Structure formats: structure tokens, C-alpha cells
Amino acid sequence: MATSLEAASVPQRPARPVSKVPVGFAIAAIILVAIALRPGIVSMGPLLPAIIDEFQLSHSTASLLTAIPDLLMGLLALPTPWLARRYGRDPVLLLALLLLCVAIAARAFSRSVDMLLLSTAGVGAGIAIAGALIAGYIKGNFPHKAAMVIGIYATALSFGSTLSAAVSGPVAMHSAAGWRMGAGIWSLCAAIGLLCWLWIARLERGLAQPPARPARLPWDNRTAWLVALFFAADNFLFYAVLSWTAPMYIEYGTAPSVAGFILATFTTVFMISNPILGAISKSTDRRGLLAACAALAVIGLLLMAVAPAWSPFISIAICAFGLGGAFTLGMTLPLDNTHSVDEANAWNAFVLTVGYLIAAAGPLSVGFLRDLTQDFHLASWLLVLVAVLMLLATPLLKPHHSQ
Numbered sequence: 001m002a003t004s005l006e007a008a009s010v011p012q013r014p015a016r017p018v019s020k021v022p023v024g025f026a027i028a029a030i031i032l033v034a035i036a037l038r039p040g041i042v043s044m045g046p047l048l049p050a051i052i053d054e055f056q057l058s059h060s061t062a063s064l065l066t067a068i069p070d071l072l073m074g075l076l077a078l079p080t081p082w083l084a085r086r087y088g089r090d091p092v093l094l095l096a097l098l099l100l101c102v103a104i105a106a107r108a109f110s111r112s113v114d115m116l117l118l119s120t121a122g123v124g125a126g127i128a129i130a131g132a133l134i135a136g137y138i139k140g141n142f143p144h145k146a147a148m149v150i151g152i153y154a155t156a157l158s159f160g161s162t163l164s165a166a167v168s169g170p171v172a173m174h175s176a177a178g179w180r181m182g183a184g185i186w187s188l189c190a191a192i193g194l195l196c197w198l199w200i201a202r203l204e205r206g207l208a209q210p211p212a213r214p215a216r217l218p219w220d221n222r223t224a225w226l227v228a229l230f231f232a233a234d235n236f237l238f239y240a241v242l243s244w245t246a247p248m249y250i251e252y253g254t255a256p257s258v259a260g261f262i263l264a265t266f267t268t269v270f271m272i273s274n275p276i277l278g279a280i281s282k283s284t285d286r287r288g289l290l291a292a293c294a295a296l297a298v299i300g301l302l303l304m305a306v307a308p309a310w311s312p313f314i315s316i317a318i319c320a321f322g323l324g325g326a327f328t329l330g331m332t333l334p335l336d337n338t339h340s341v342d343e344a345n346a347w348n349a350f351v352l353t354v355g356y357l358i359a360a361a362g363p364l365s366v367g368f369l370r371d372l373t374q375d376f377h378l379a380s381w382l383l384v385l386v387a388v389l390m391l392l393a394t395p396l397l398k399p400h401h402s403q
Contacts, residue, residue, distance in 0.1 A: 021203045026141065027152060029200055030134060033097065033193035034156035037131050039164035039186035040104050040123040041069050041239075042267065046169035046246045046260040050179040055113050059247075063367030064117055066243040067360045069124030070235070074356030076128040077349055084133055090201035093133040097197060100126025101190035108177075108184025126190070158271030160189070161242075165267050169246070169260030217350045224347055226396050227333040228354035230290075233390040234326045235359035237297060237383055241266060241323075243363040245316065248376045252308055262312050266320045273324030284336040286329050287394050293329065294391035296322025301387050305380035326390070336399045362386075 021029075044051075044065040052062050083092045103122025110116040134153065142149045164186060172182030218224035245266060246259040254262070273293075281289050300319025303310065334347035369379040 021141075021200050026200065027149065029193070029196035030138065030149065030153055031156040032189075032196050033130065033134050034153050035160035035163070036097070036100065036186070036189035036193040037127050037134075038157055038161040039168075039189060040100060040127060041066055042161045042242060042263075043164040043168040043183055043186055045165060045243055045263050046256060047172055047179040047182050048243070048247045049250050049256070050172060051116075052247075054179070055116065057113065059367040059370040060364065061113070061367075063243060063363040065120050066239055066363040068117065068120045069127055070239050070356055070363070071360035072121065072124035073128040073131070074353050074358075074360065076125065077132065077352035077356065080129050080132040081349075083129070089133050089137065090197070090204065093130055093137075094194065094197055094201060096126045096129035096133070097190055097194040098126075100130060101187045101194060104187040104190060105184050108180040108187075130193075154274055155271060158267060158274065161267040162264050162271060165246075166260055166264035169256045173256060217346050219350070223337055223397075223399075224334075224350055225354070226393065227330070227337065227347070228351045229358070230326075230333070230390060230393050230397060231330045231351050231355035232358035233386055233393070234323055234330055235355055236362035236386055237301070237319075237390075238270075238323050238327070238362075239359055240362035240366045240379075240383055241316075241319065244366045244370075244376065244379070248308070248380075249312060251376065254312075262316055265313050266316045269317045269320035270324035270327075273321045274328045277325035277328045278332075281329055281332070284399050286332065286336070287397055290326060290329050290397060291391060291394040293322045293325035294387065294394055297326065298322075298384065298387040298391055301380070301384045305377070305384050308376075308380070322387075333397060333399075 048062050048065070051057065051065070052059070080092075099122055103119045103126060107116060107119035107123065110119060138149045138153060168182040168186075171185060172179045175181035177184075242263070246256070246263045249259040249262055250256055277289060277293065296318055300315050300317070300322060303315035304312070304319065308315075334351055338347050365382060366376070366379040369382060370376055372378075
């Protein structure tokens with residue numbers, strides 16, 4: 001889910017030499033890398049029941065397979081720009097993609113819980129660093145078409161999520177290796193992205209990279225905290241639904257393949273809502289649309305809590321459209337509240353850090369409540385409560401410079 005926020009969190013560079021990379025190839029490489037940045041997280045949803053059975057995990061421990069990458073996306077939001085300044089963007093990005101490729105494959109060969117969690121940490125670190133640097137590349141190389149290219153990047157991220165949600169379960173079911181094949185196959189996507197970026201790094205070798213200026217973080221700004229908390233609530237719900245939708249419906253008696261398609265419906269509708277809400281939102285005061293999206297999330301999650309067996313595809317689609325729209329609009333809030341590139345960088349780095357660190361509690365809390373109560377009923381109502389709090393926060397999200 002980290003797209004435009006990641007882009008703005010990477011400090012902007014002054015004018016740089018024109019890239020030697022053909023535009024078409026650069027966009028193709030961005031798409032292929034973006035597709036590789038979500039299956040390492042999303043594929044765990046359909047595979048969790050099999051992983052839980054093999055390793056005899058509690059649901060709380062199993063939730064770490066999603067929570068760890070989410071946590072690292074917050075922890076690494078601030079140091080990633082420093083790494084790029086210190087060692088160069090392309091070397092760091094290539095190492096991140098290599099780490100992602102190796103970690104996904106290593107997780108598929110895990111024989112202990114420690115190895116399972118350690119490789120998951122590698123997956124999270126690779127995703128966090130590569131995501132931030134790819135988006136920074138977009139901002140630096142497409143300064144007049146950044147919104148369009150970031151839109152392509154965001155769609156590719158969602159496509160990778162949808163593909164892995166739909167395919168991981170069936171691959172595991174029809175493979176002798178079971179969940180290991182369903183999880184490990186996605187290392188191929190990271191390998192393809194790595195090869196593409198090796199070529200870009202080769203073409204860009206020798207181009208000067210002027211140093212960037214760090215900016216002050218808005219720790220003492222009330223509006224910045226409200227924006228970060230809204231973003232955190234949206235991602236809390238996104239990653240909780242992403243992690244536990246398939247296991248929940250399998251527990252309700254749905255076939256694993258059907259549960260995987262319910263999850264794929266969530267990621268597909270989420271992807272569709274991104275450009276729609278971005279296109280219809282014109283004013284910098286976005287509170288009306290933010291409230292509408294939050295209300296849709298409440299309705300969808302309420303249906304899932306009250307009547308989970310009733311038309312799950314409809315319930316999950318309503319929830320997904322609301323969360324996807326809220327995410328797209330939420331990404332613009334730091335820009336609505338700032339007046340310069342440096343200030344926007346600081347706000348977005350702040351929002352990423354606070355938002356993802358809090359959002360990591362989403363999968364963990366659902367897993368903990370499932371262990372505590374032996375079903376998903378109470379956890380479902382927790383998600384409804386968070387969506388209601390997100391809705392109640394929307395009146396407070398007026399840009400502070402216009403208040």
C-alpha cells in the first residue's frame with residue numbers, strides 16, 4: 001500500500017542529468033518491480049491455515065507473517081533516504097530486491113518457526129526499502145508526469161496483491177510441496193524485477209546524484225498527527241483484512257480456493273477505487289469524500305461481522321472500495337497541508353512511520369483475539385470499531401493552513 005507517500009518520503013534532488021534509460025523501459029521496470037513488492041505479504045493470507053497446521057502456530061504468532069513486514073515498512077521509512085544518500089540509490093535498491101528474492105525463497109524452505117519469522121523479516125526489509133526507492137526514482141525521473149507514473153506504480157502494486165491472493169491458494173493445493181510452493185513461487189517476480197533494475201543501473205552509471213536536504217519532521221503539529229492516525233487506521237484495517245479474510249472464511253466452511261478469491265476480490269476492488277477517488281477529488285478540503293469512504297468501510301465490515309455467510313463477495317467489495325478510496329485520499333493529505341517539497345517530504349516520512357507502526361497492530365490484534373475467543377467474532381467487531389473511529393476523525397481533517 002505505500003505508494004505516493006513512499007515517493008514523497010524520499011528527499012527530492014535538484015536538477016539532474018537526463019536519464020539514459022528509455023521511458024518505456026523505465027516504466028516497464030517500475031511495473032515489474034511494483035508487482036513483486038506485495039506477494040511476499042499477501043500470499044500469506046490464503047496459506048496461513050496450512051502454515052499454522054504444519055508449525056503448530058498460535059494465531060497470534062501466525063499474524064507476525066504479515067505484521068513483521070508492516071512494522072518494517074514503518075521502521076525503515078526514515079533511514080531509507082539516508083541509505084540512498086550514503087551508498088547510492090541503485091546499489092541499495094538492487095540489494096533490497098536481492099534480499100526480497102532470497103528471503104521469499106528461504107521462507108519456502110523454512111523448517112523451524114525461527115527461520116520462518118527471520119525470512120519474513122527479510123521479506124519486509126526488502127519490500128520497505130525497495131518500495132521507497134522505486135517511488136523516489138519516479139519523483140526524480142518523471143518530474144512533470146509524477147502523478148501519472150505513480151498511478152501506474154500503485155496499480156501495479158495492487159495487481160501484484162490481487163494476483164498473489166488469487167493464485168497462492170490454488171498453487172498450494174495442486175502442488176506436492178503444498179504451501180511452500182504457493183509462498184516460494186513469488187521469488188521469481190523479485191528476480192525479474194532485479195534483472196530489470198540491473199539494466200537501469202547499468203544505463204545510469206556515471207550520472208551525478210546531487211545530495212538531498214533533510215527536512216524537519218512535524219512531531220509537534222496537531223494536524224500532522226491526525227493525518228498520520230487516519231492513515232494508520234486505514235492501513236490497520238487493510239492489513240488485518242488482508243491477513244485474516246481467507247483463514248476466517250475457511251473457518252466458516254468455505255473452500256480454500258473460494259476464500260482466496262474472496263481475498264482477491266478485496267484487492268481488486270481496492271485497486272479499482274484508487275484512481276476513481278483520485279479523479280473525482282478536486283478540492284483540498286476532502287472531508288466529504290473521506291467520510292463517504294470511511295462510511296463504506298464501516299458498512300462492509302459491519303456486514304462481515306453481523307452476517308459473514310451472507311454474500312461475502314458483496315461485503316468485502318464494499319469494505320475494499322471504502323478502504324481503497326480512503327487510502328488514495330489519505331495519501332494526498334500531507335500535500336494538502338504543506339507548501340514546499342521539503343515540508344511535504346517531512347510530513348510524508350512522518351505519516352509513513354507513525355502510520356505503519358500502528359498499522360502493524362492490525363494483523364496482531366485479530367490473531368490475538370482469535371486465540372483468546374477461539375473464533376473471529378470479537379475480532380470482526382474490533383475492525384468495525386476502528387472503521388467507526390476513522391469515520392469520526394474525518395471532520396477534523398481540514399487542511400490546517402485554511403483553518
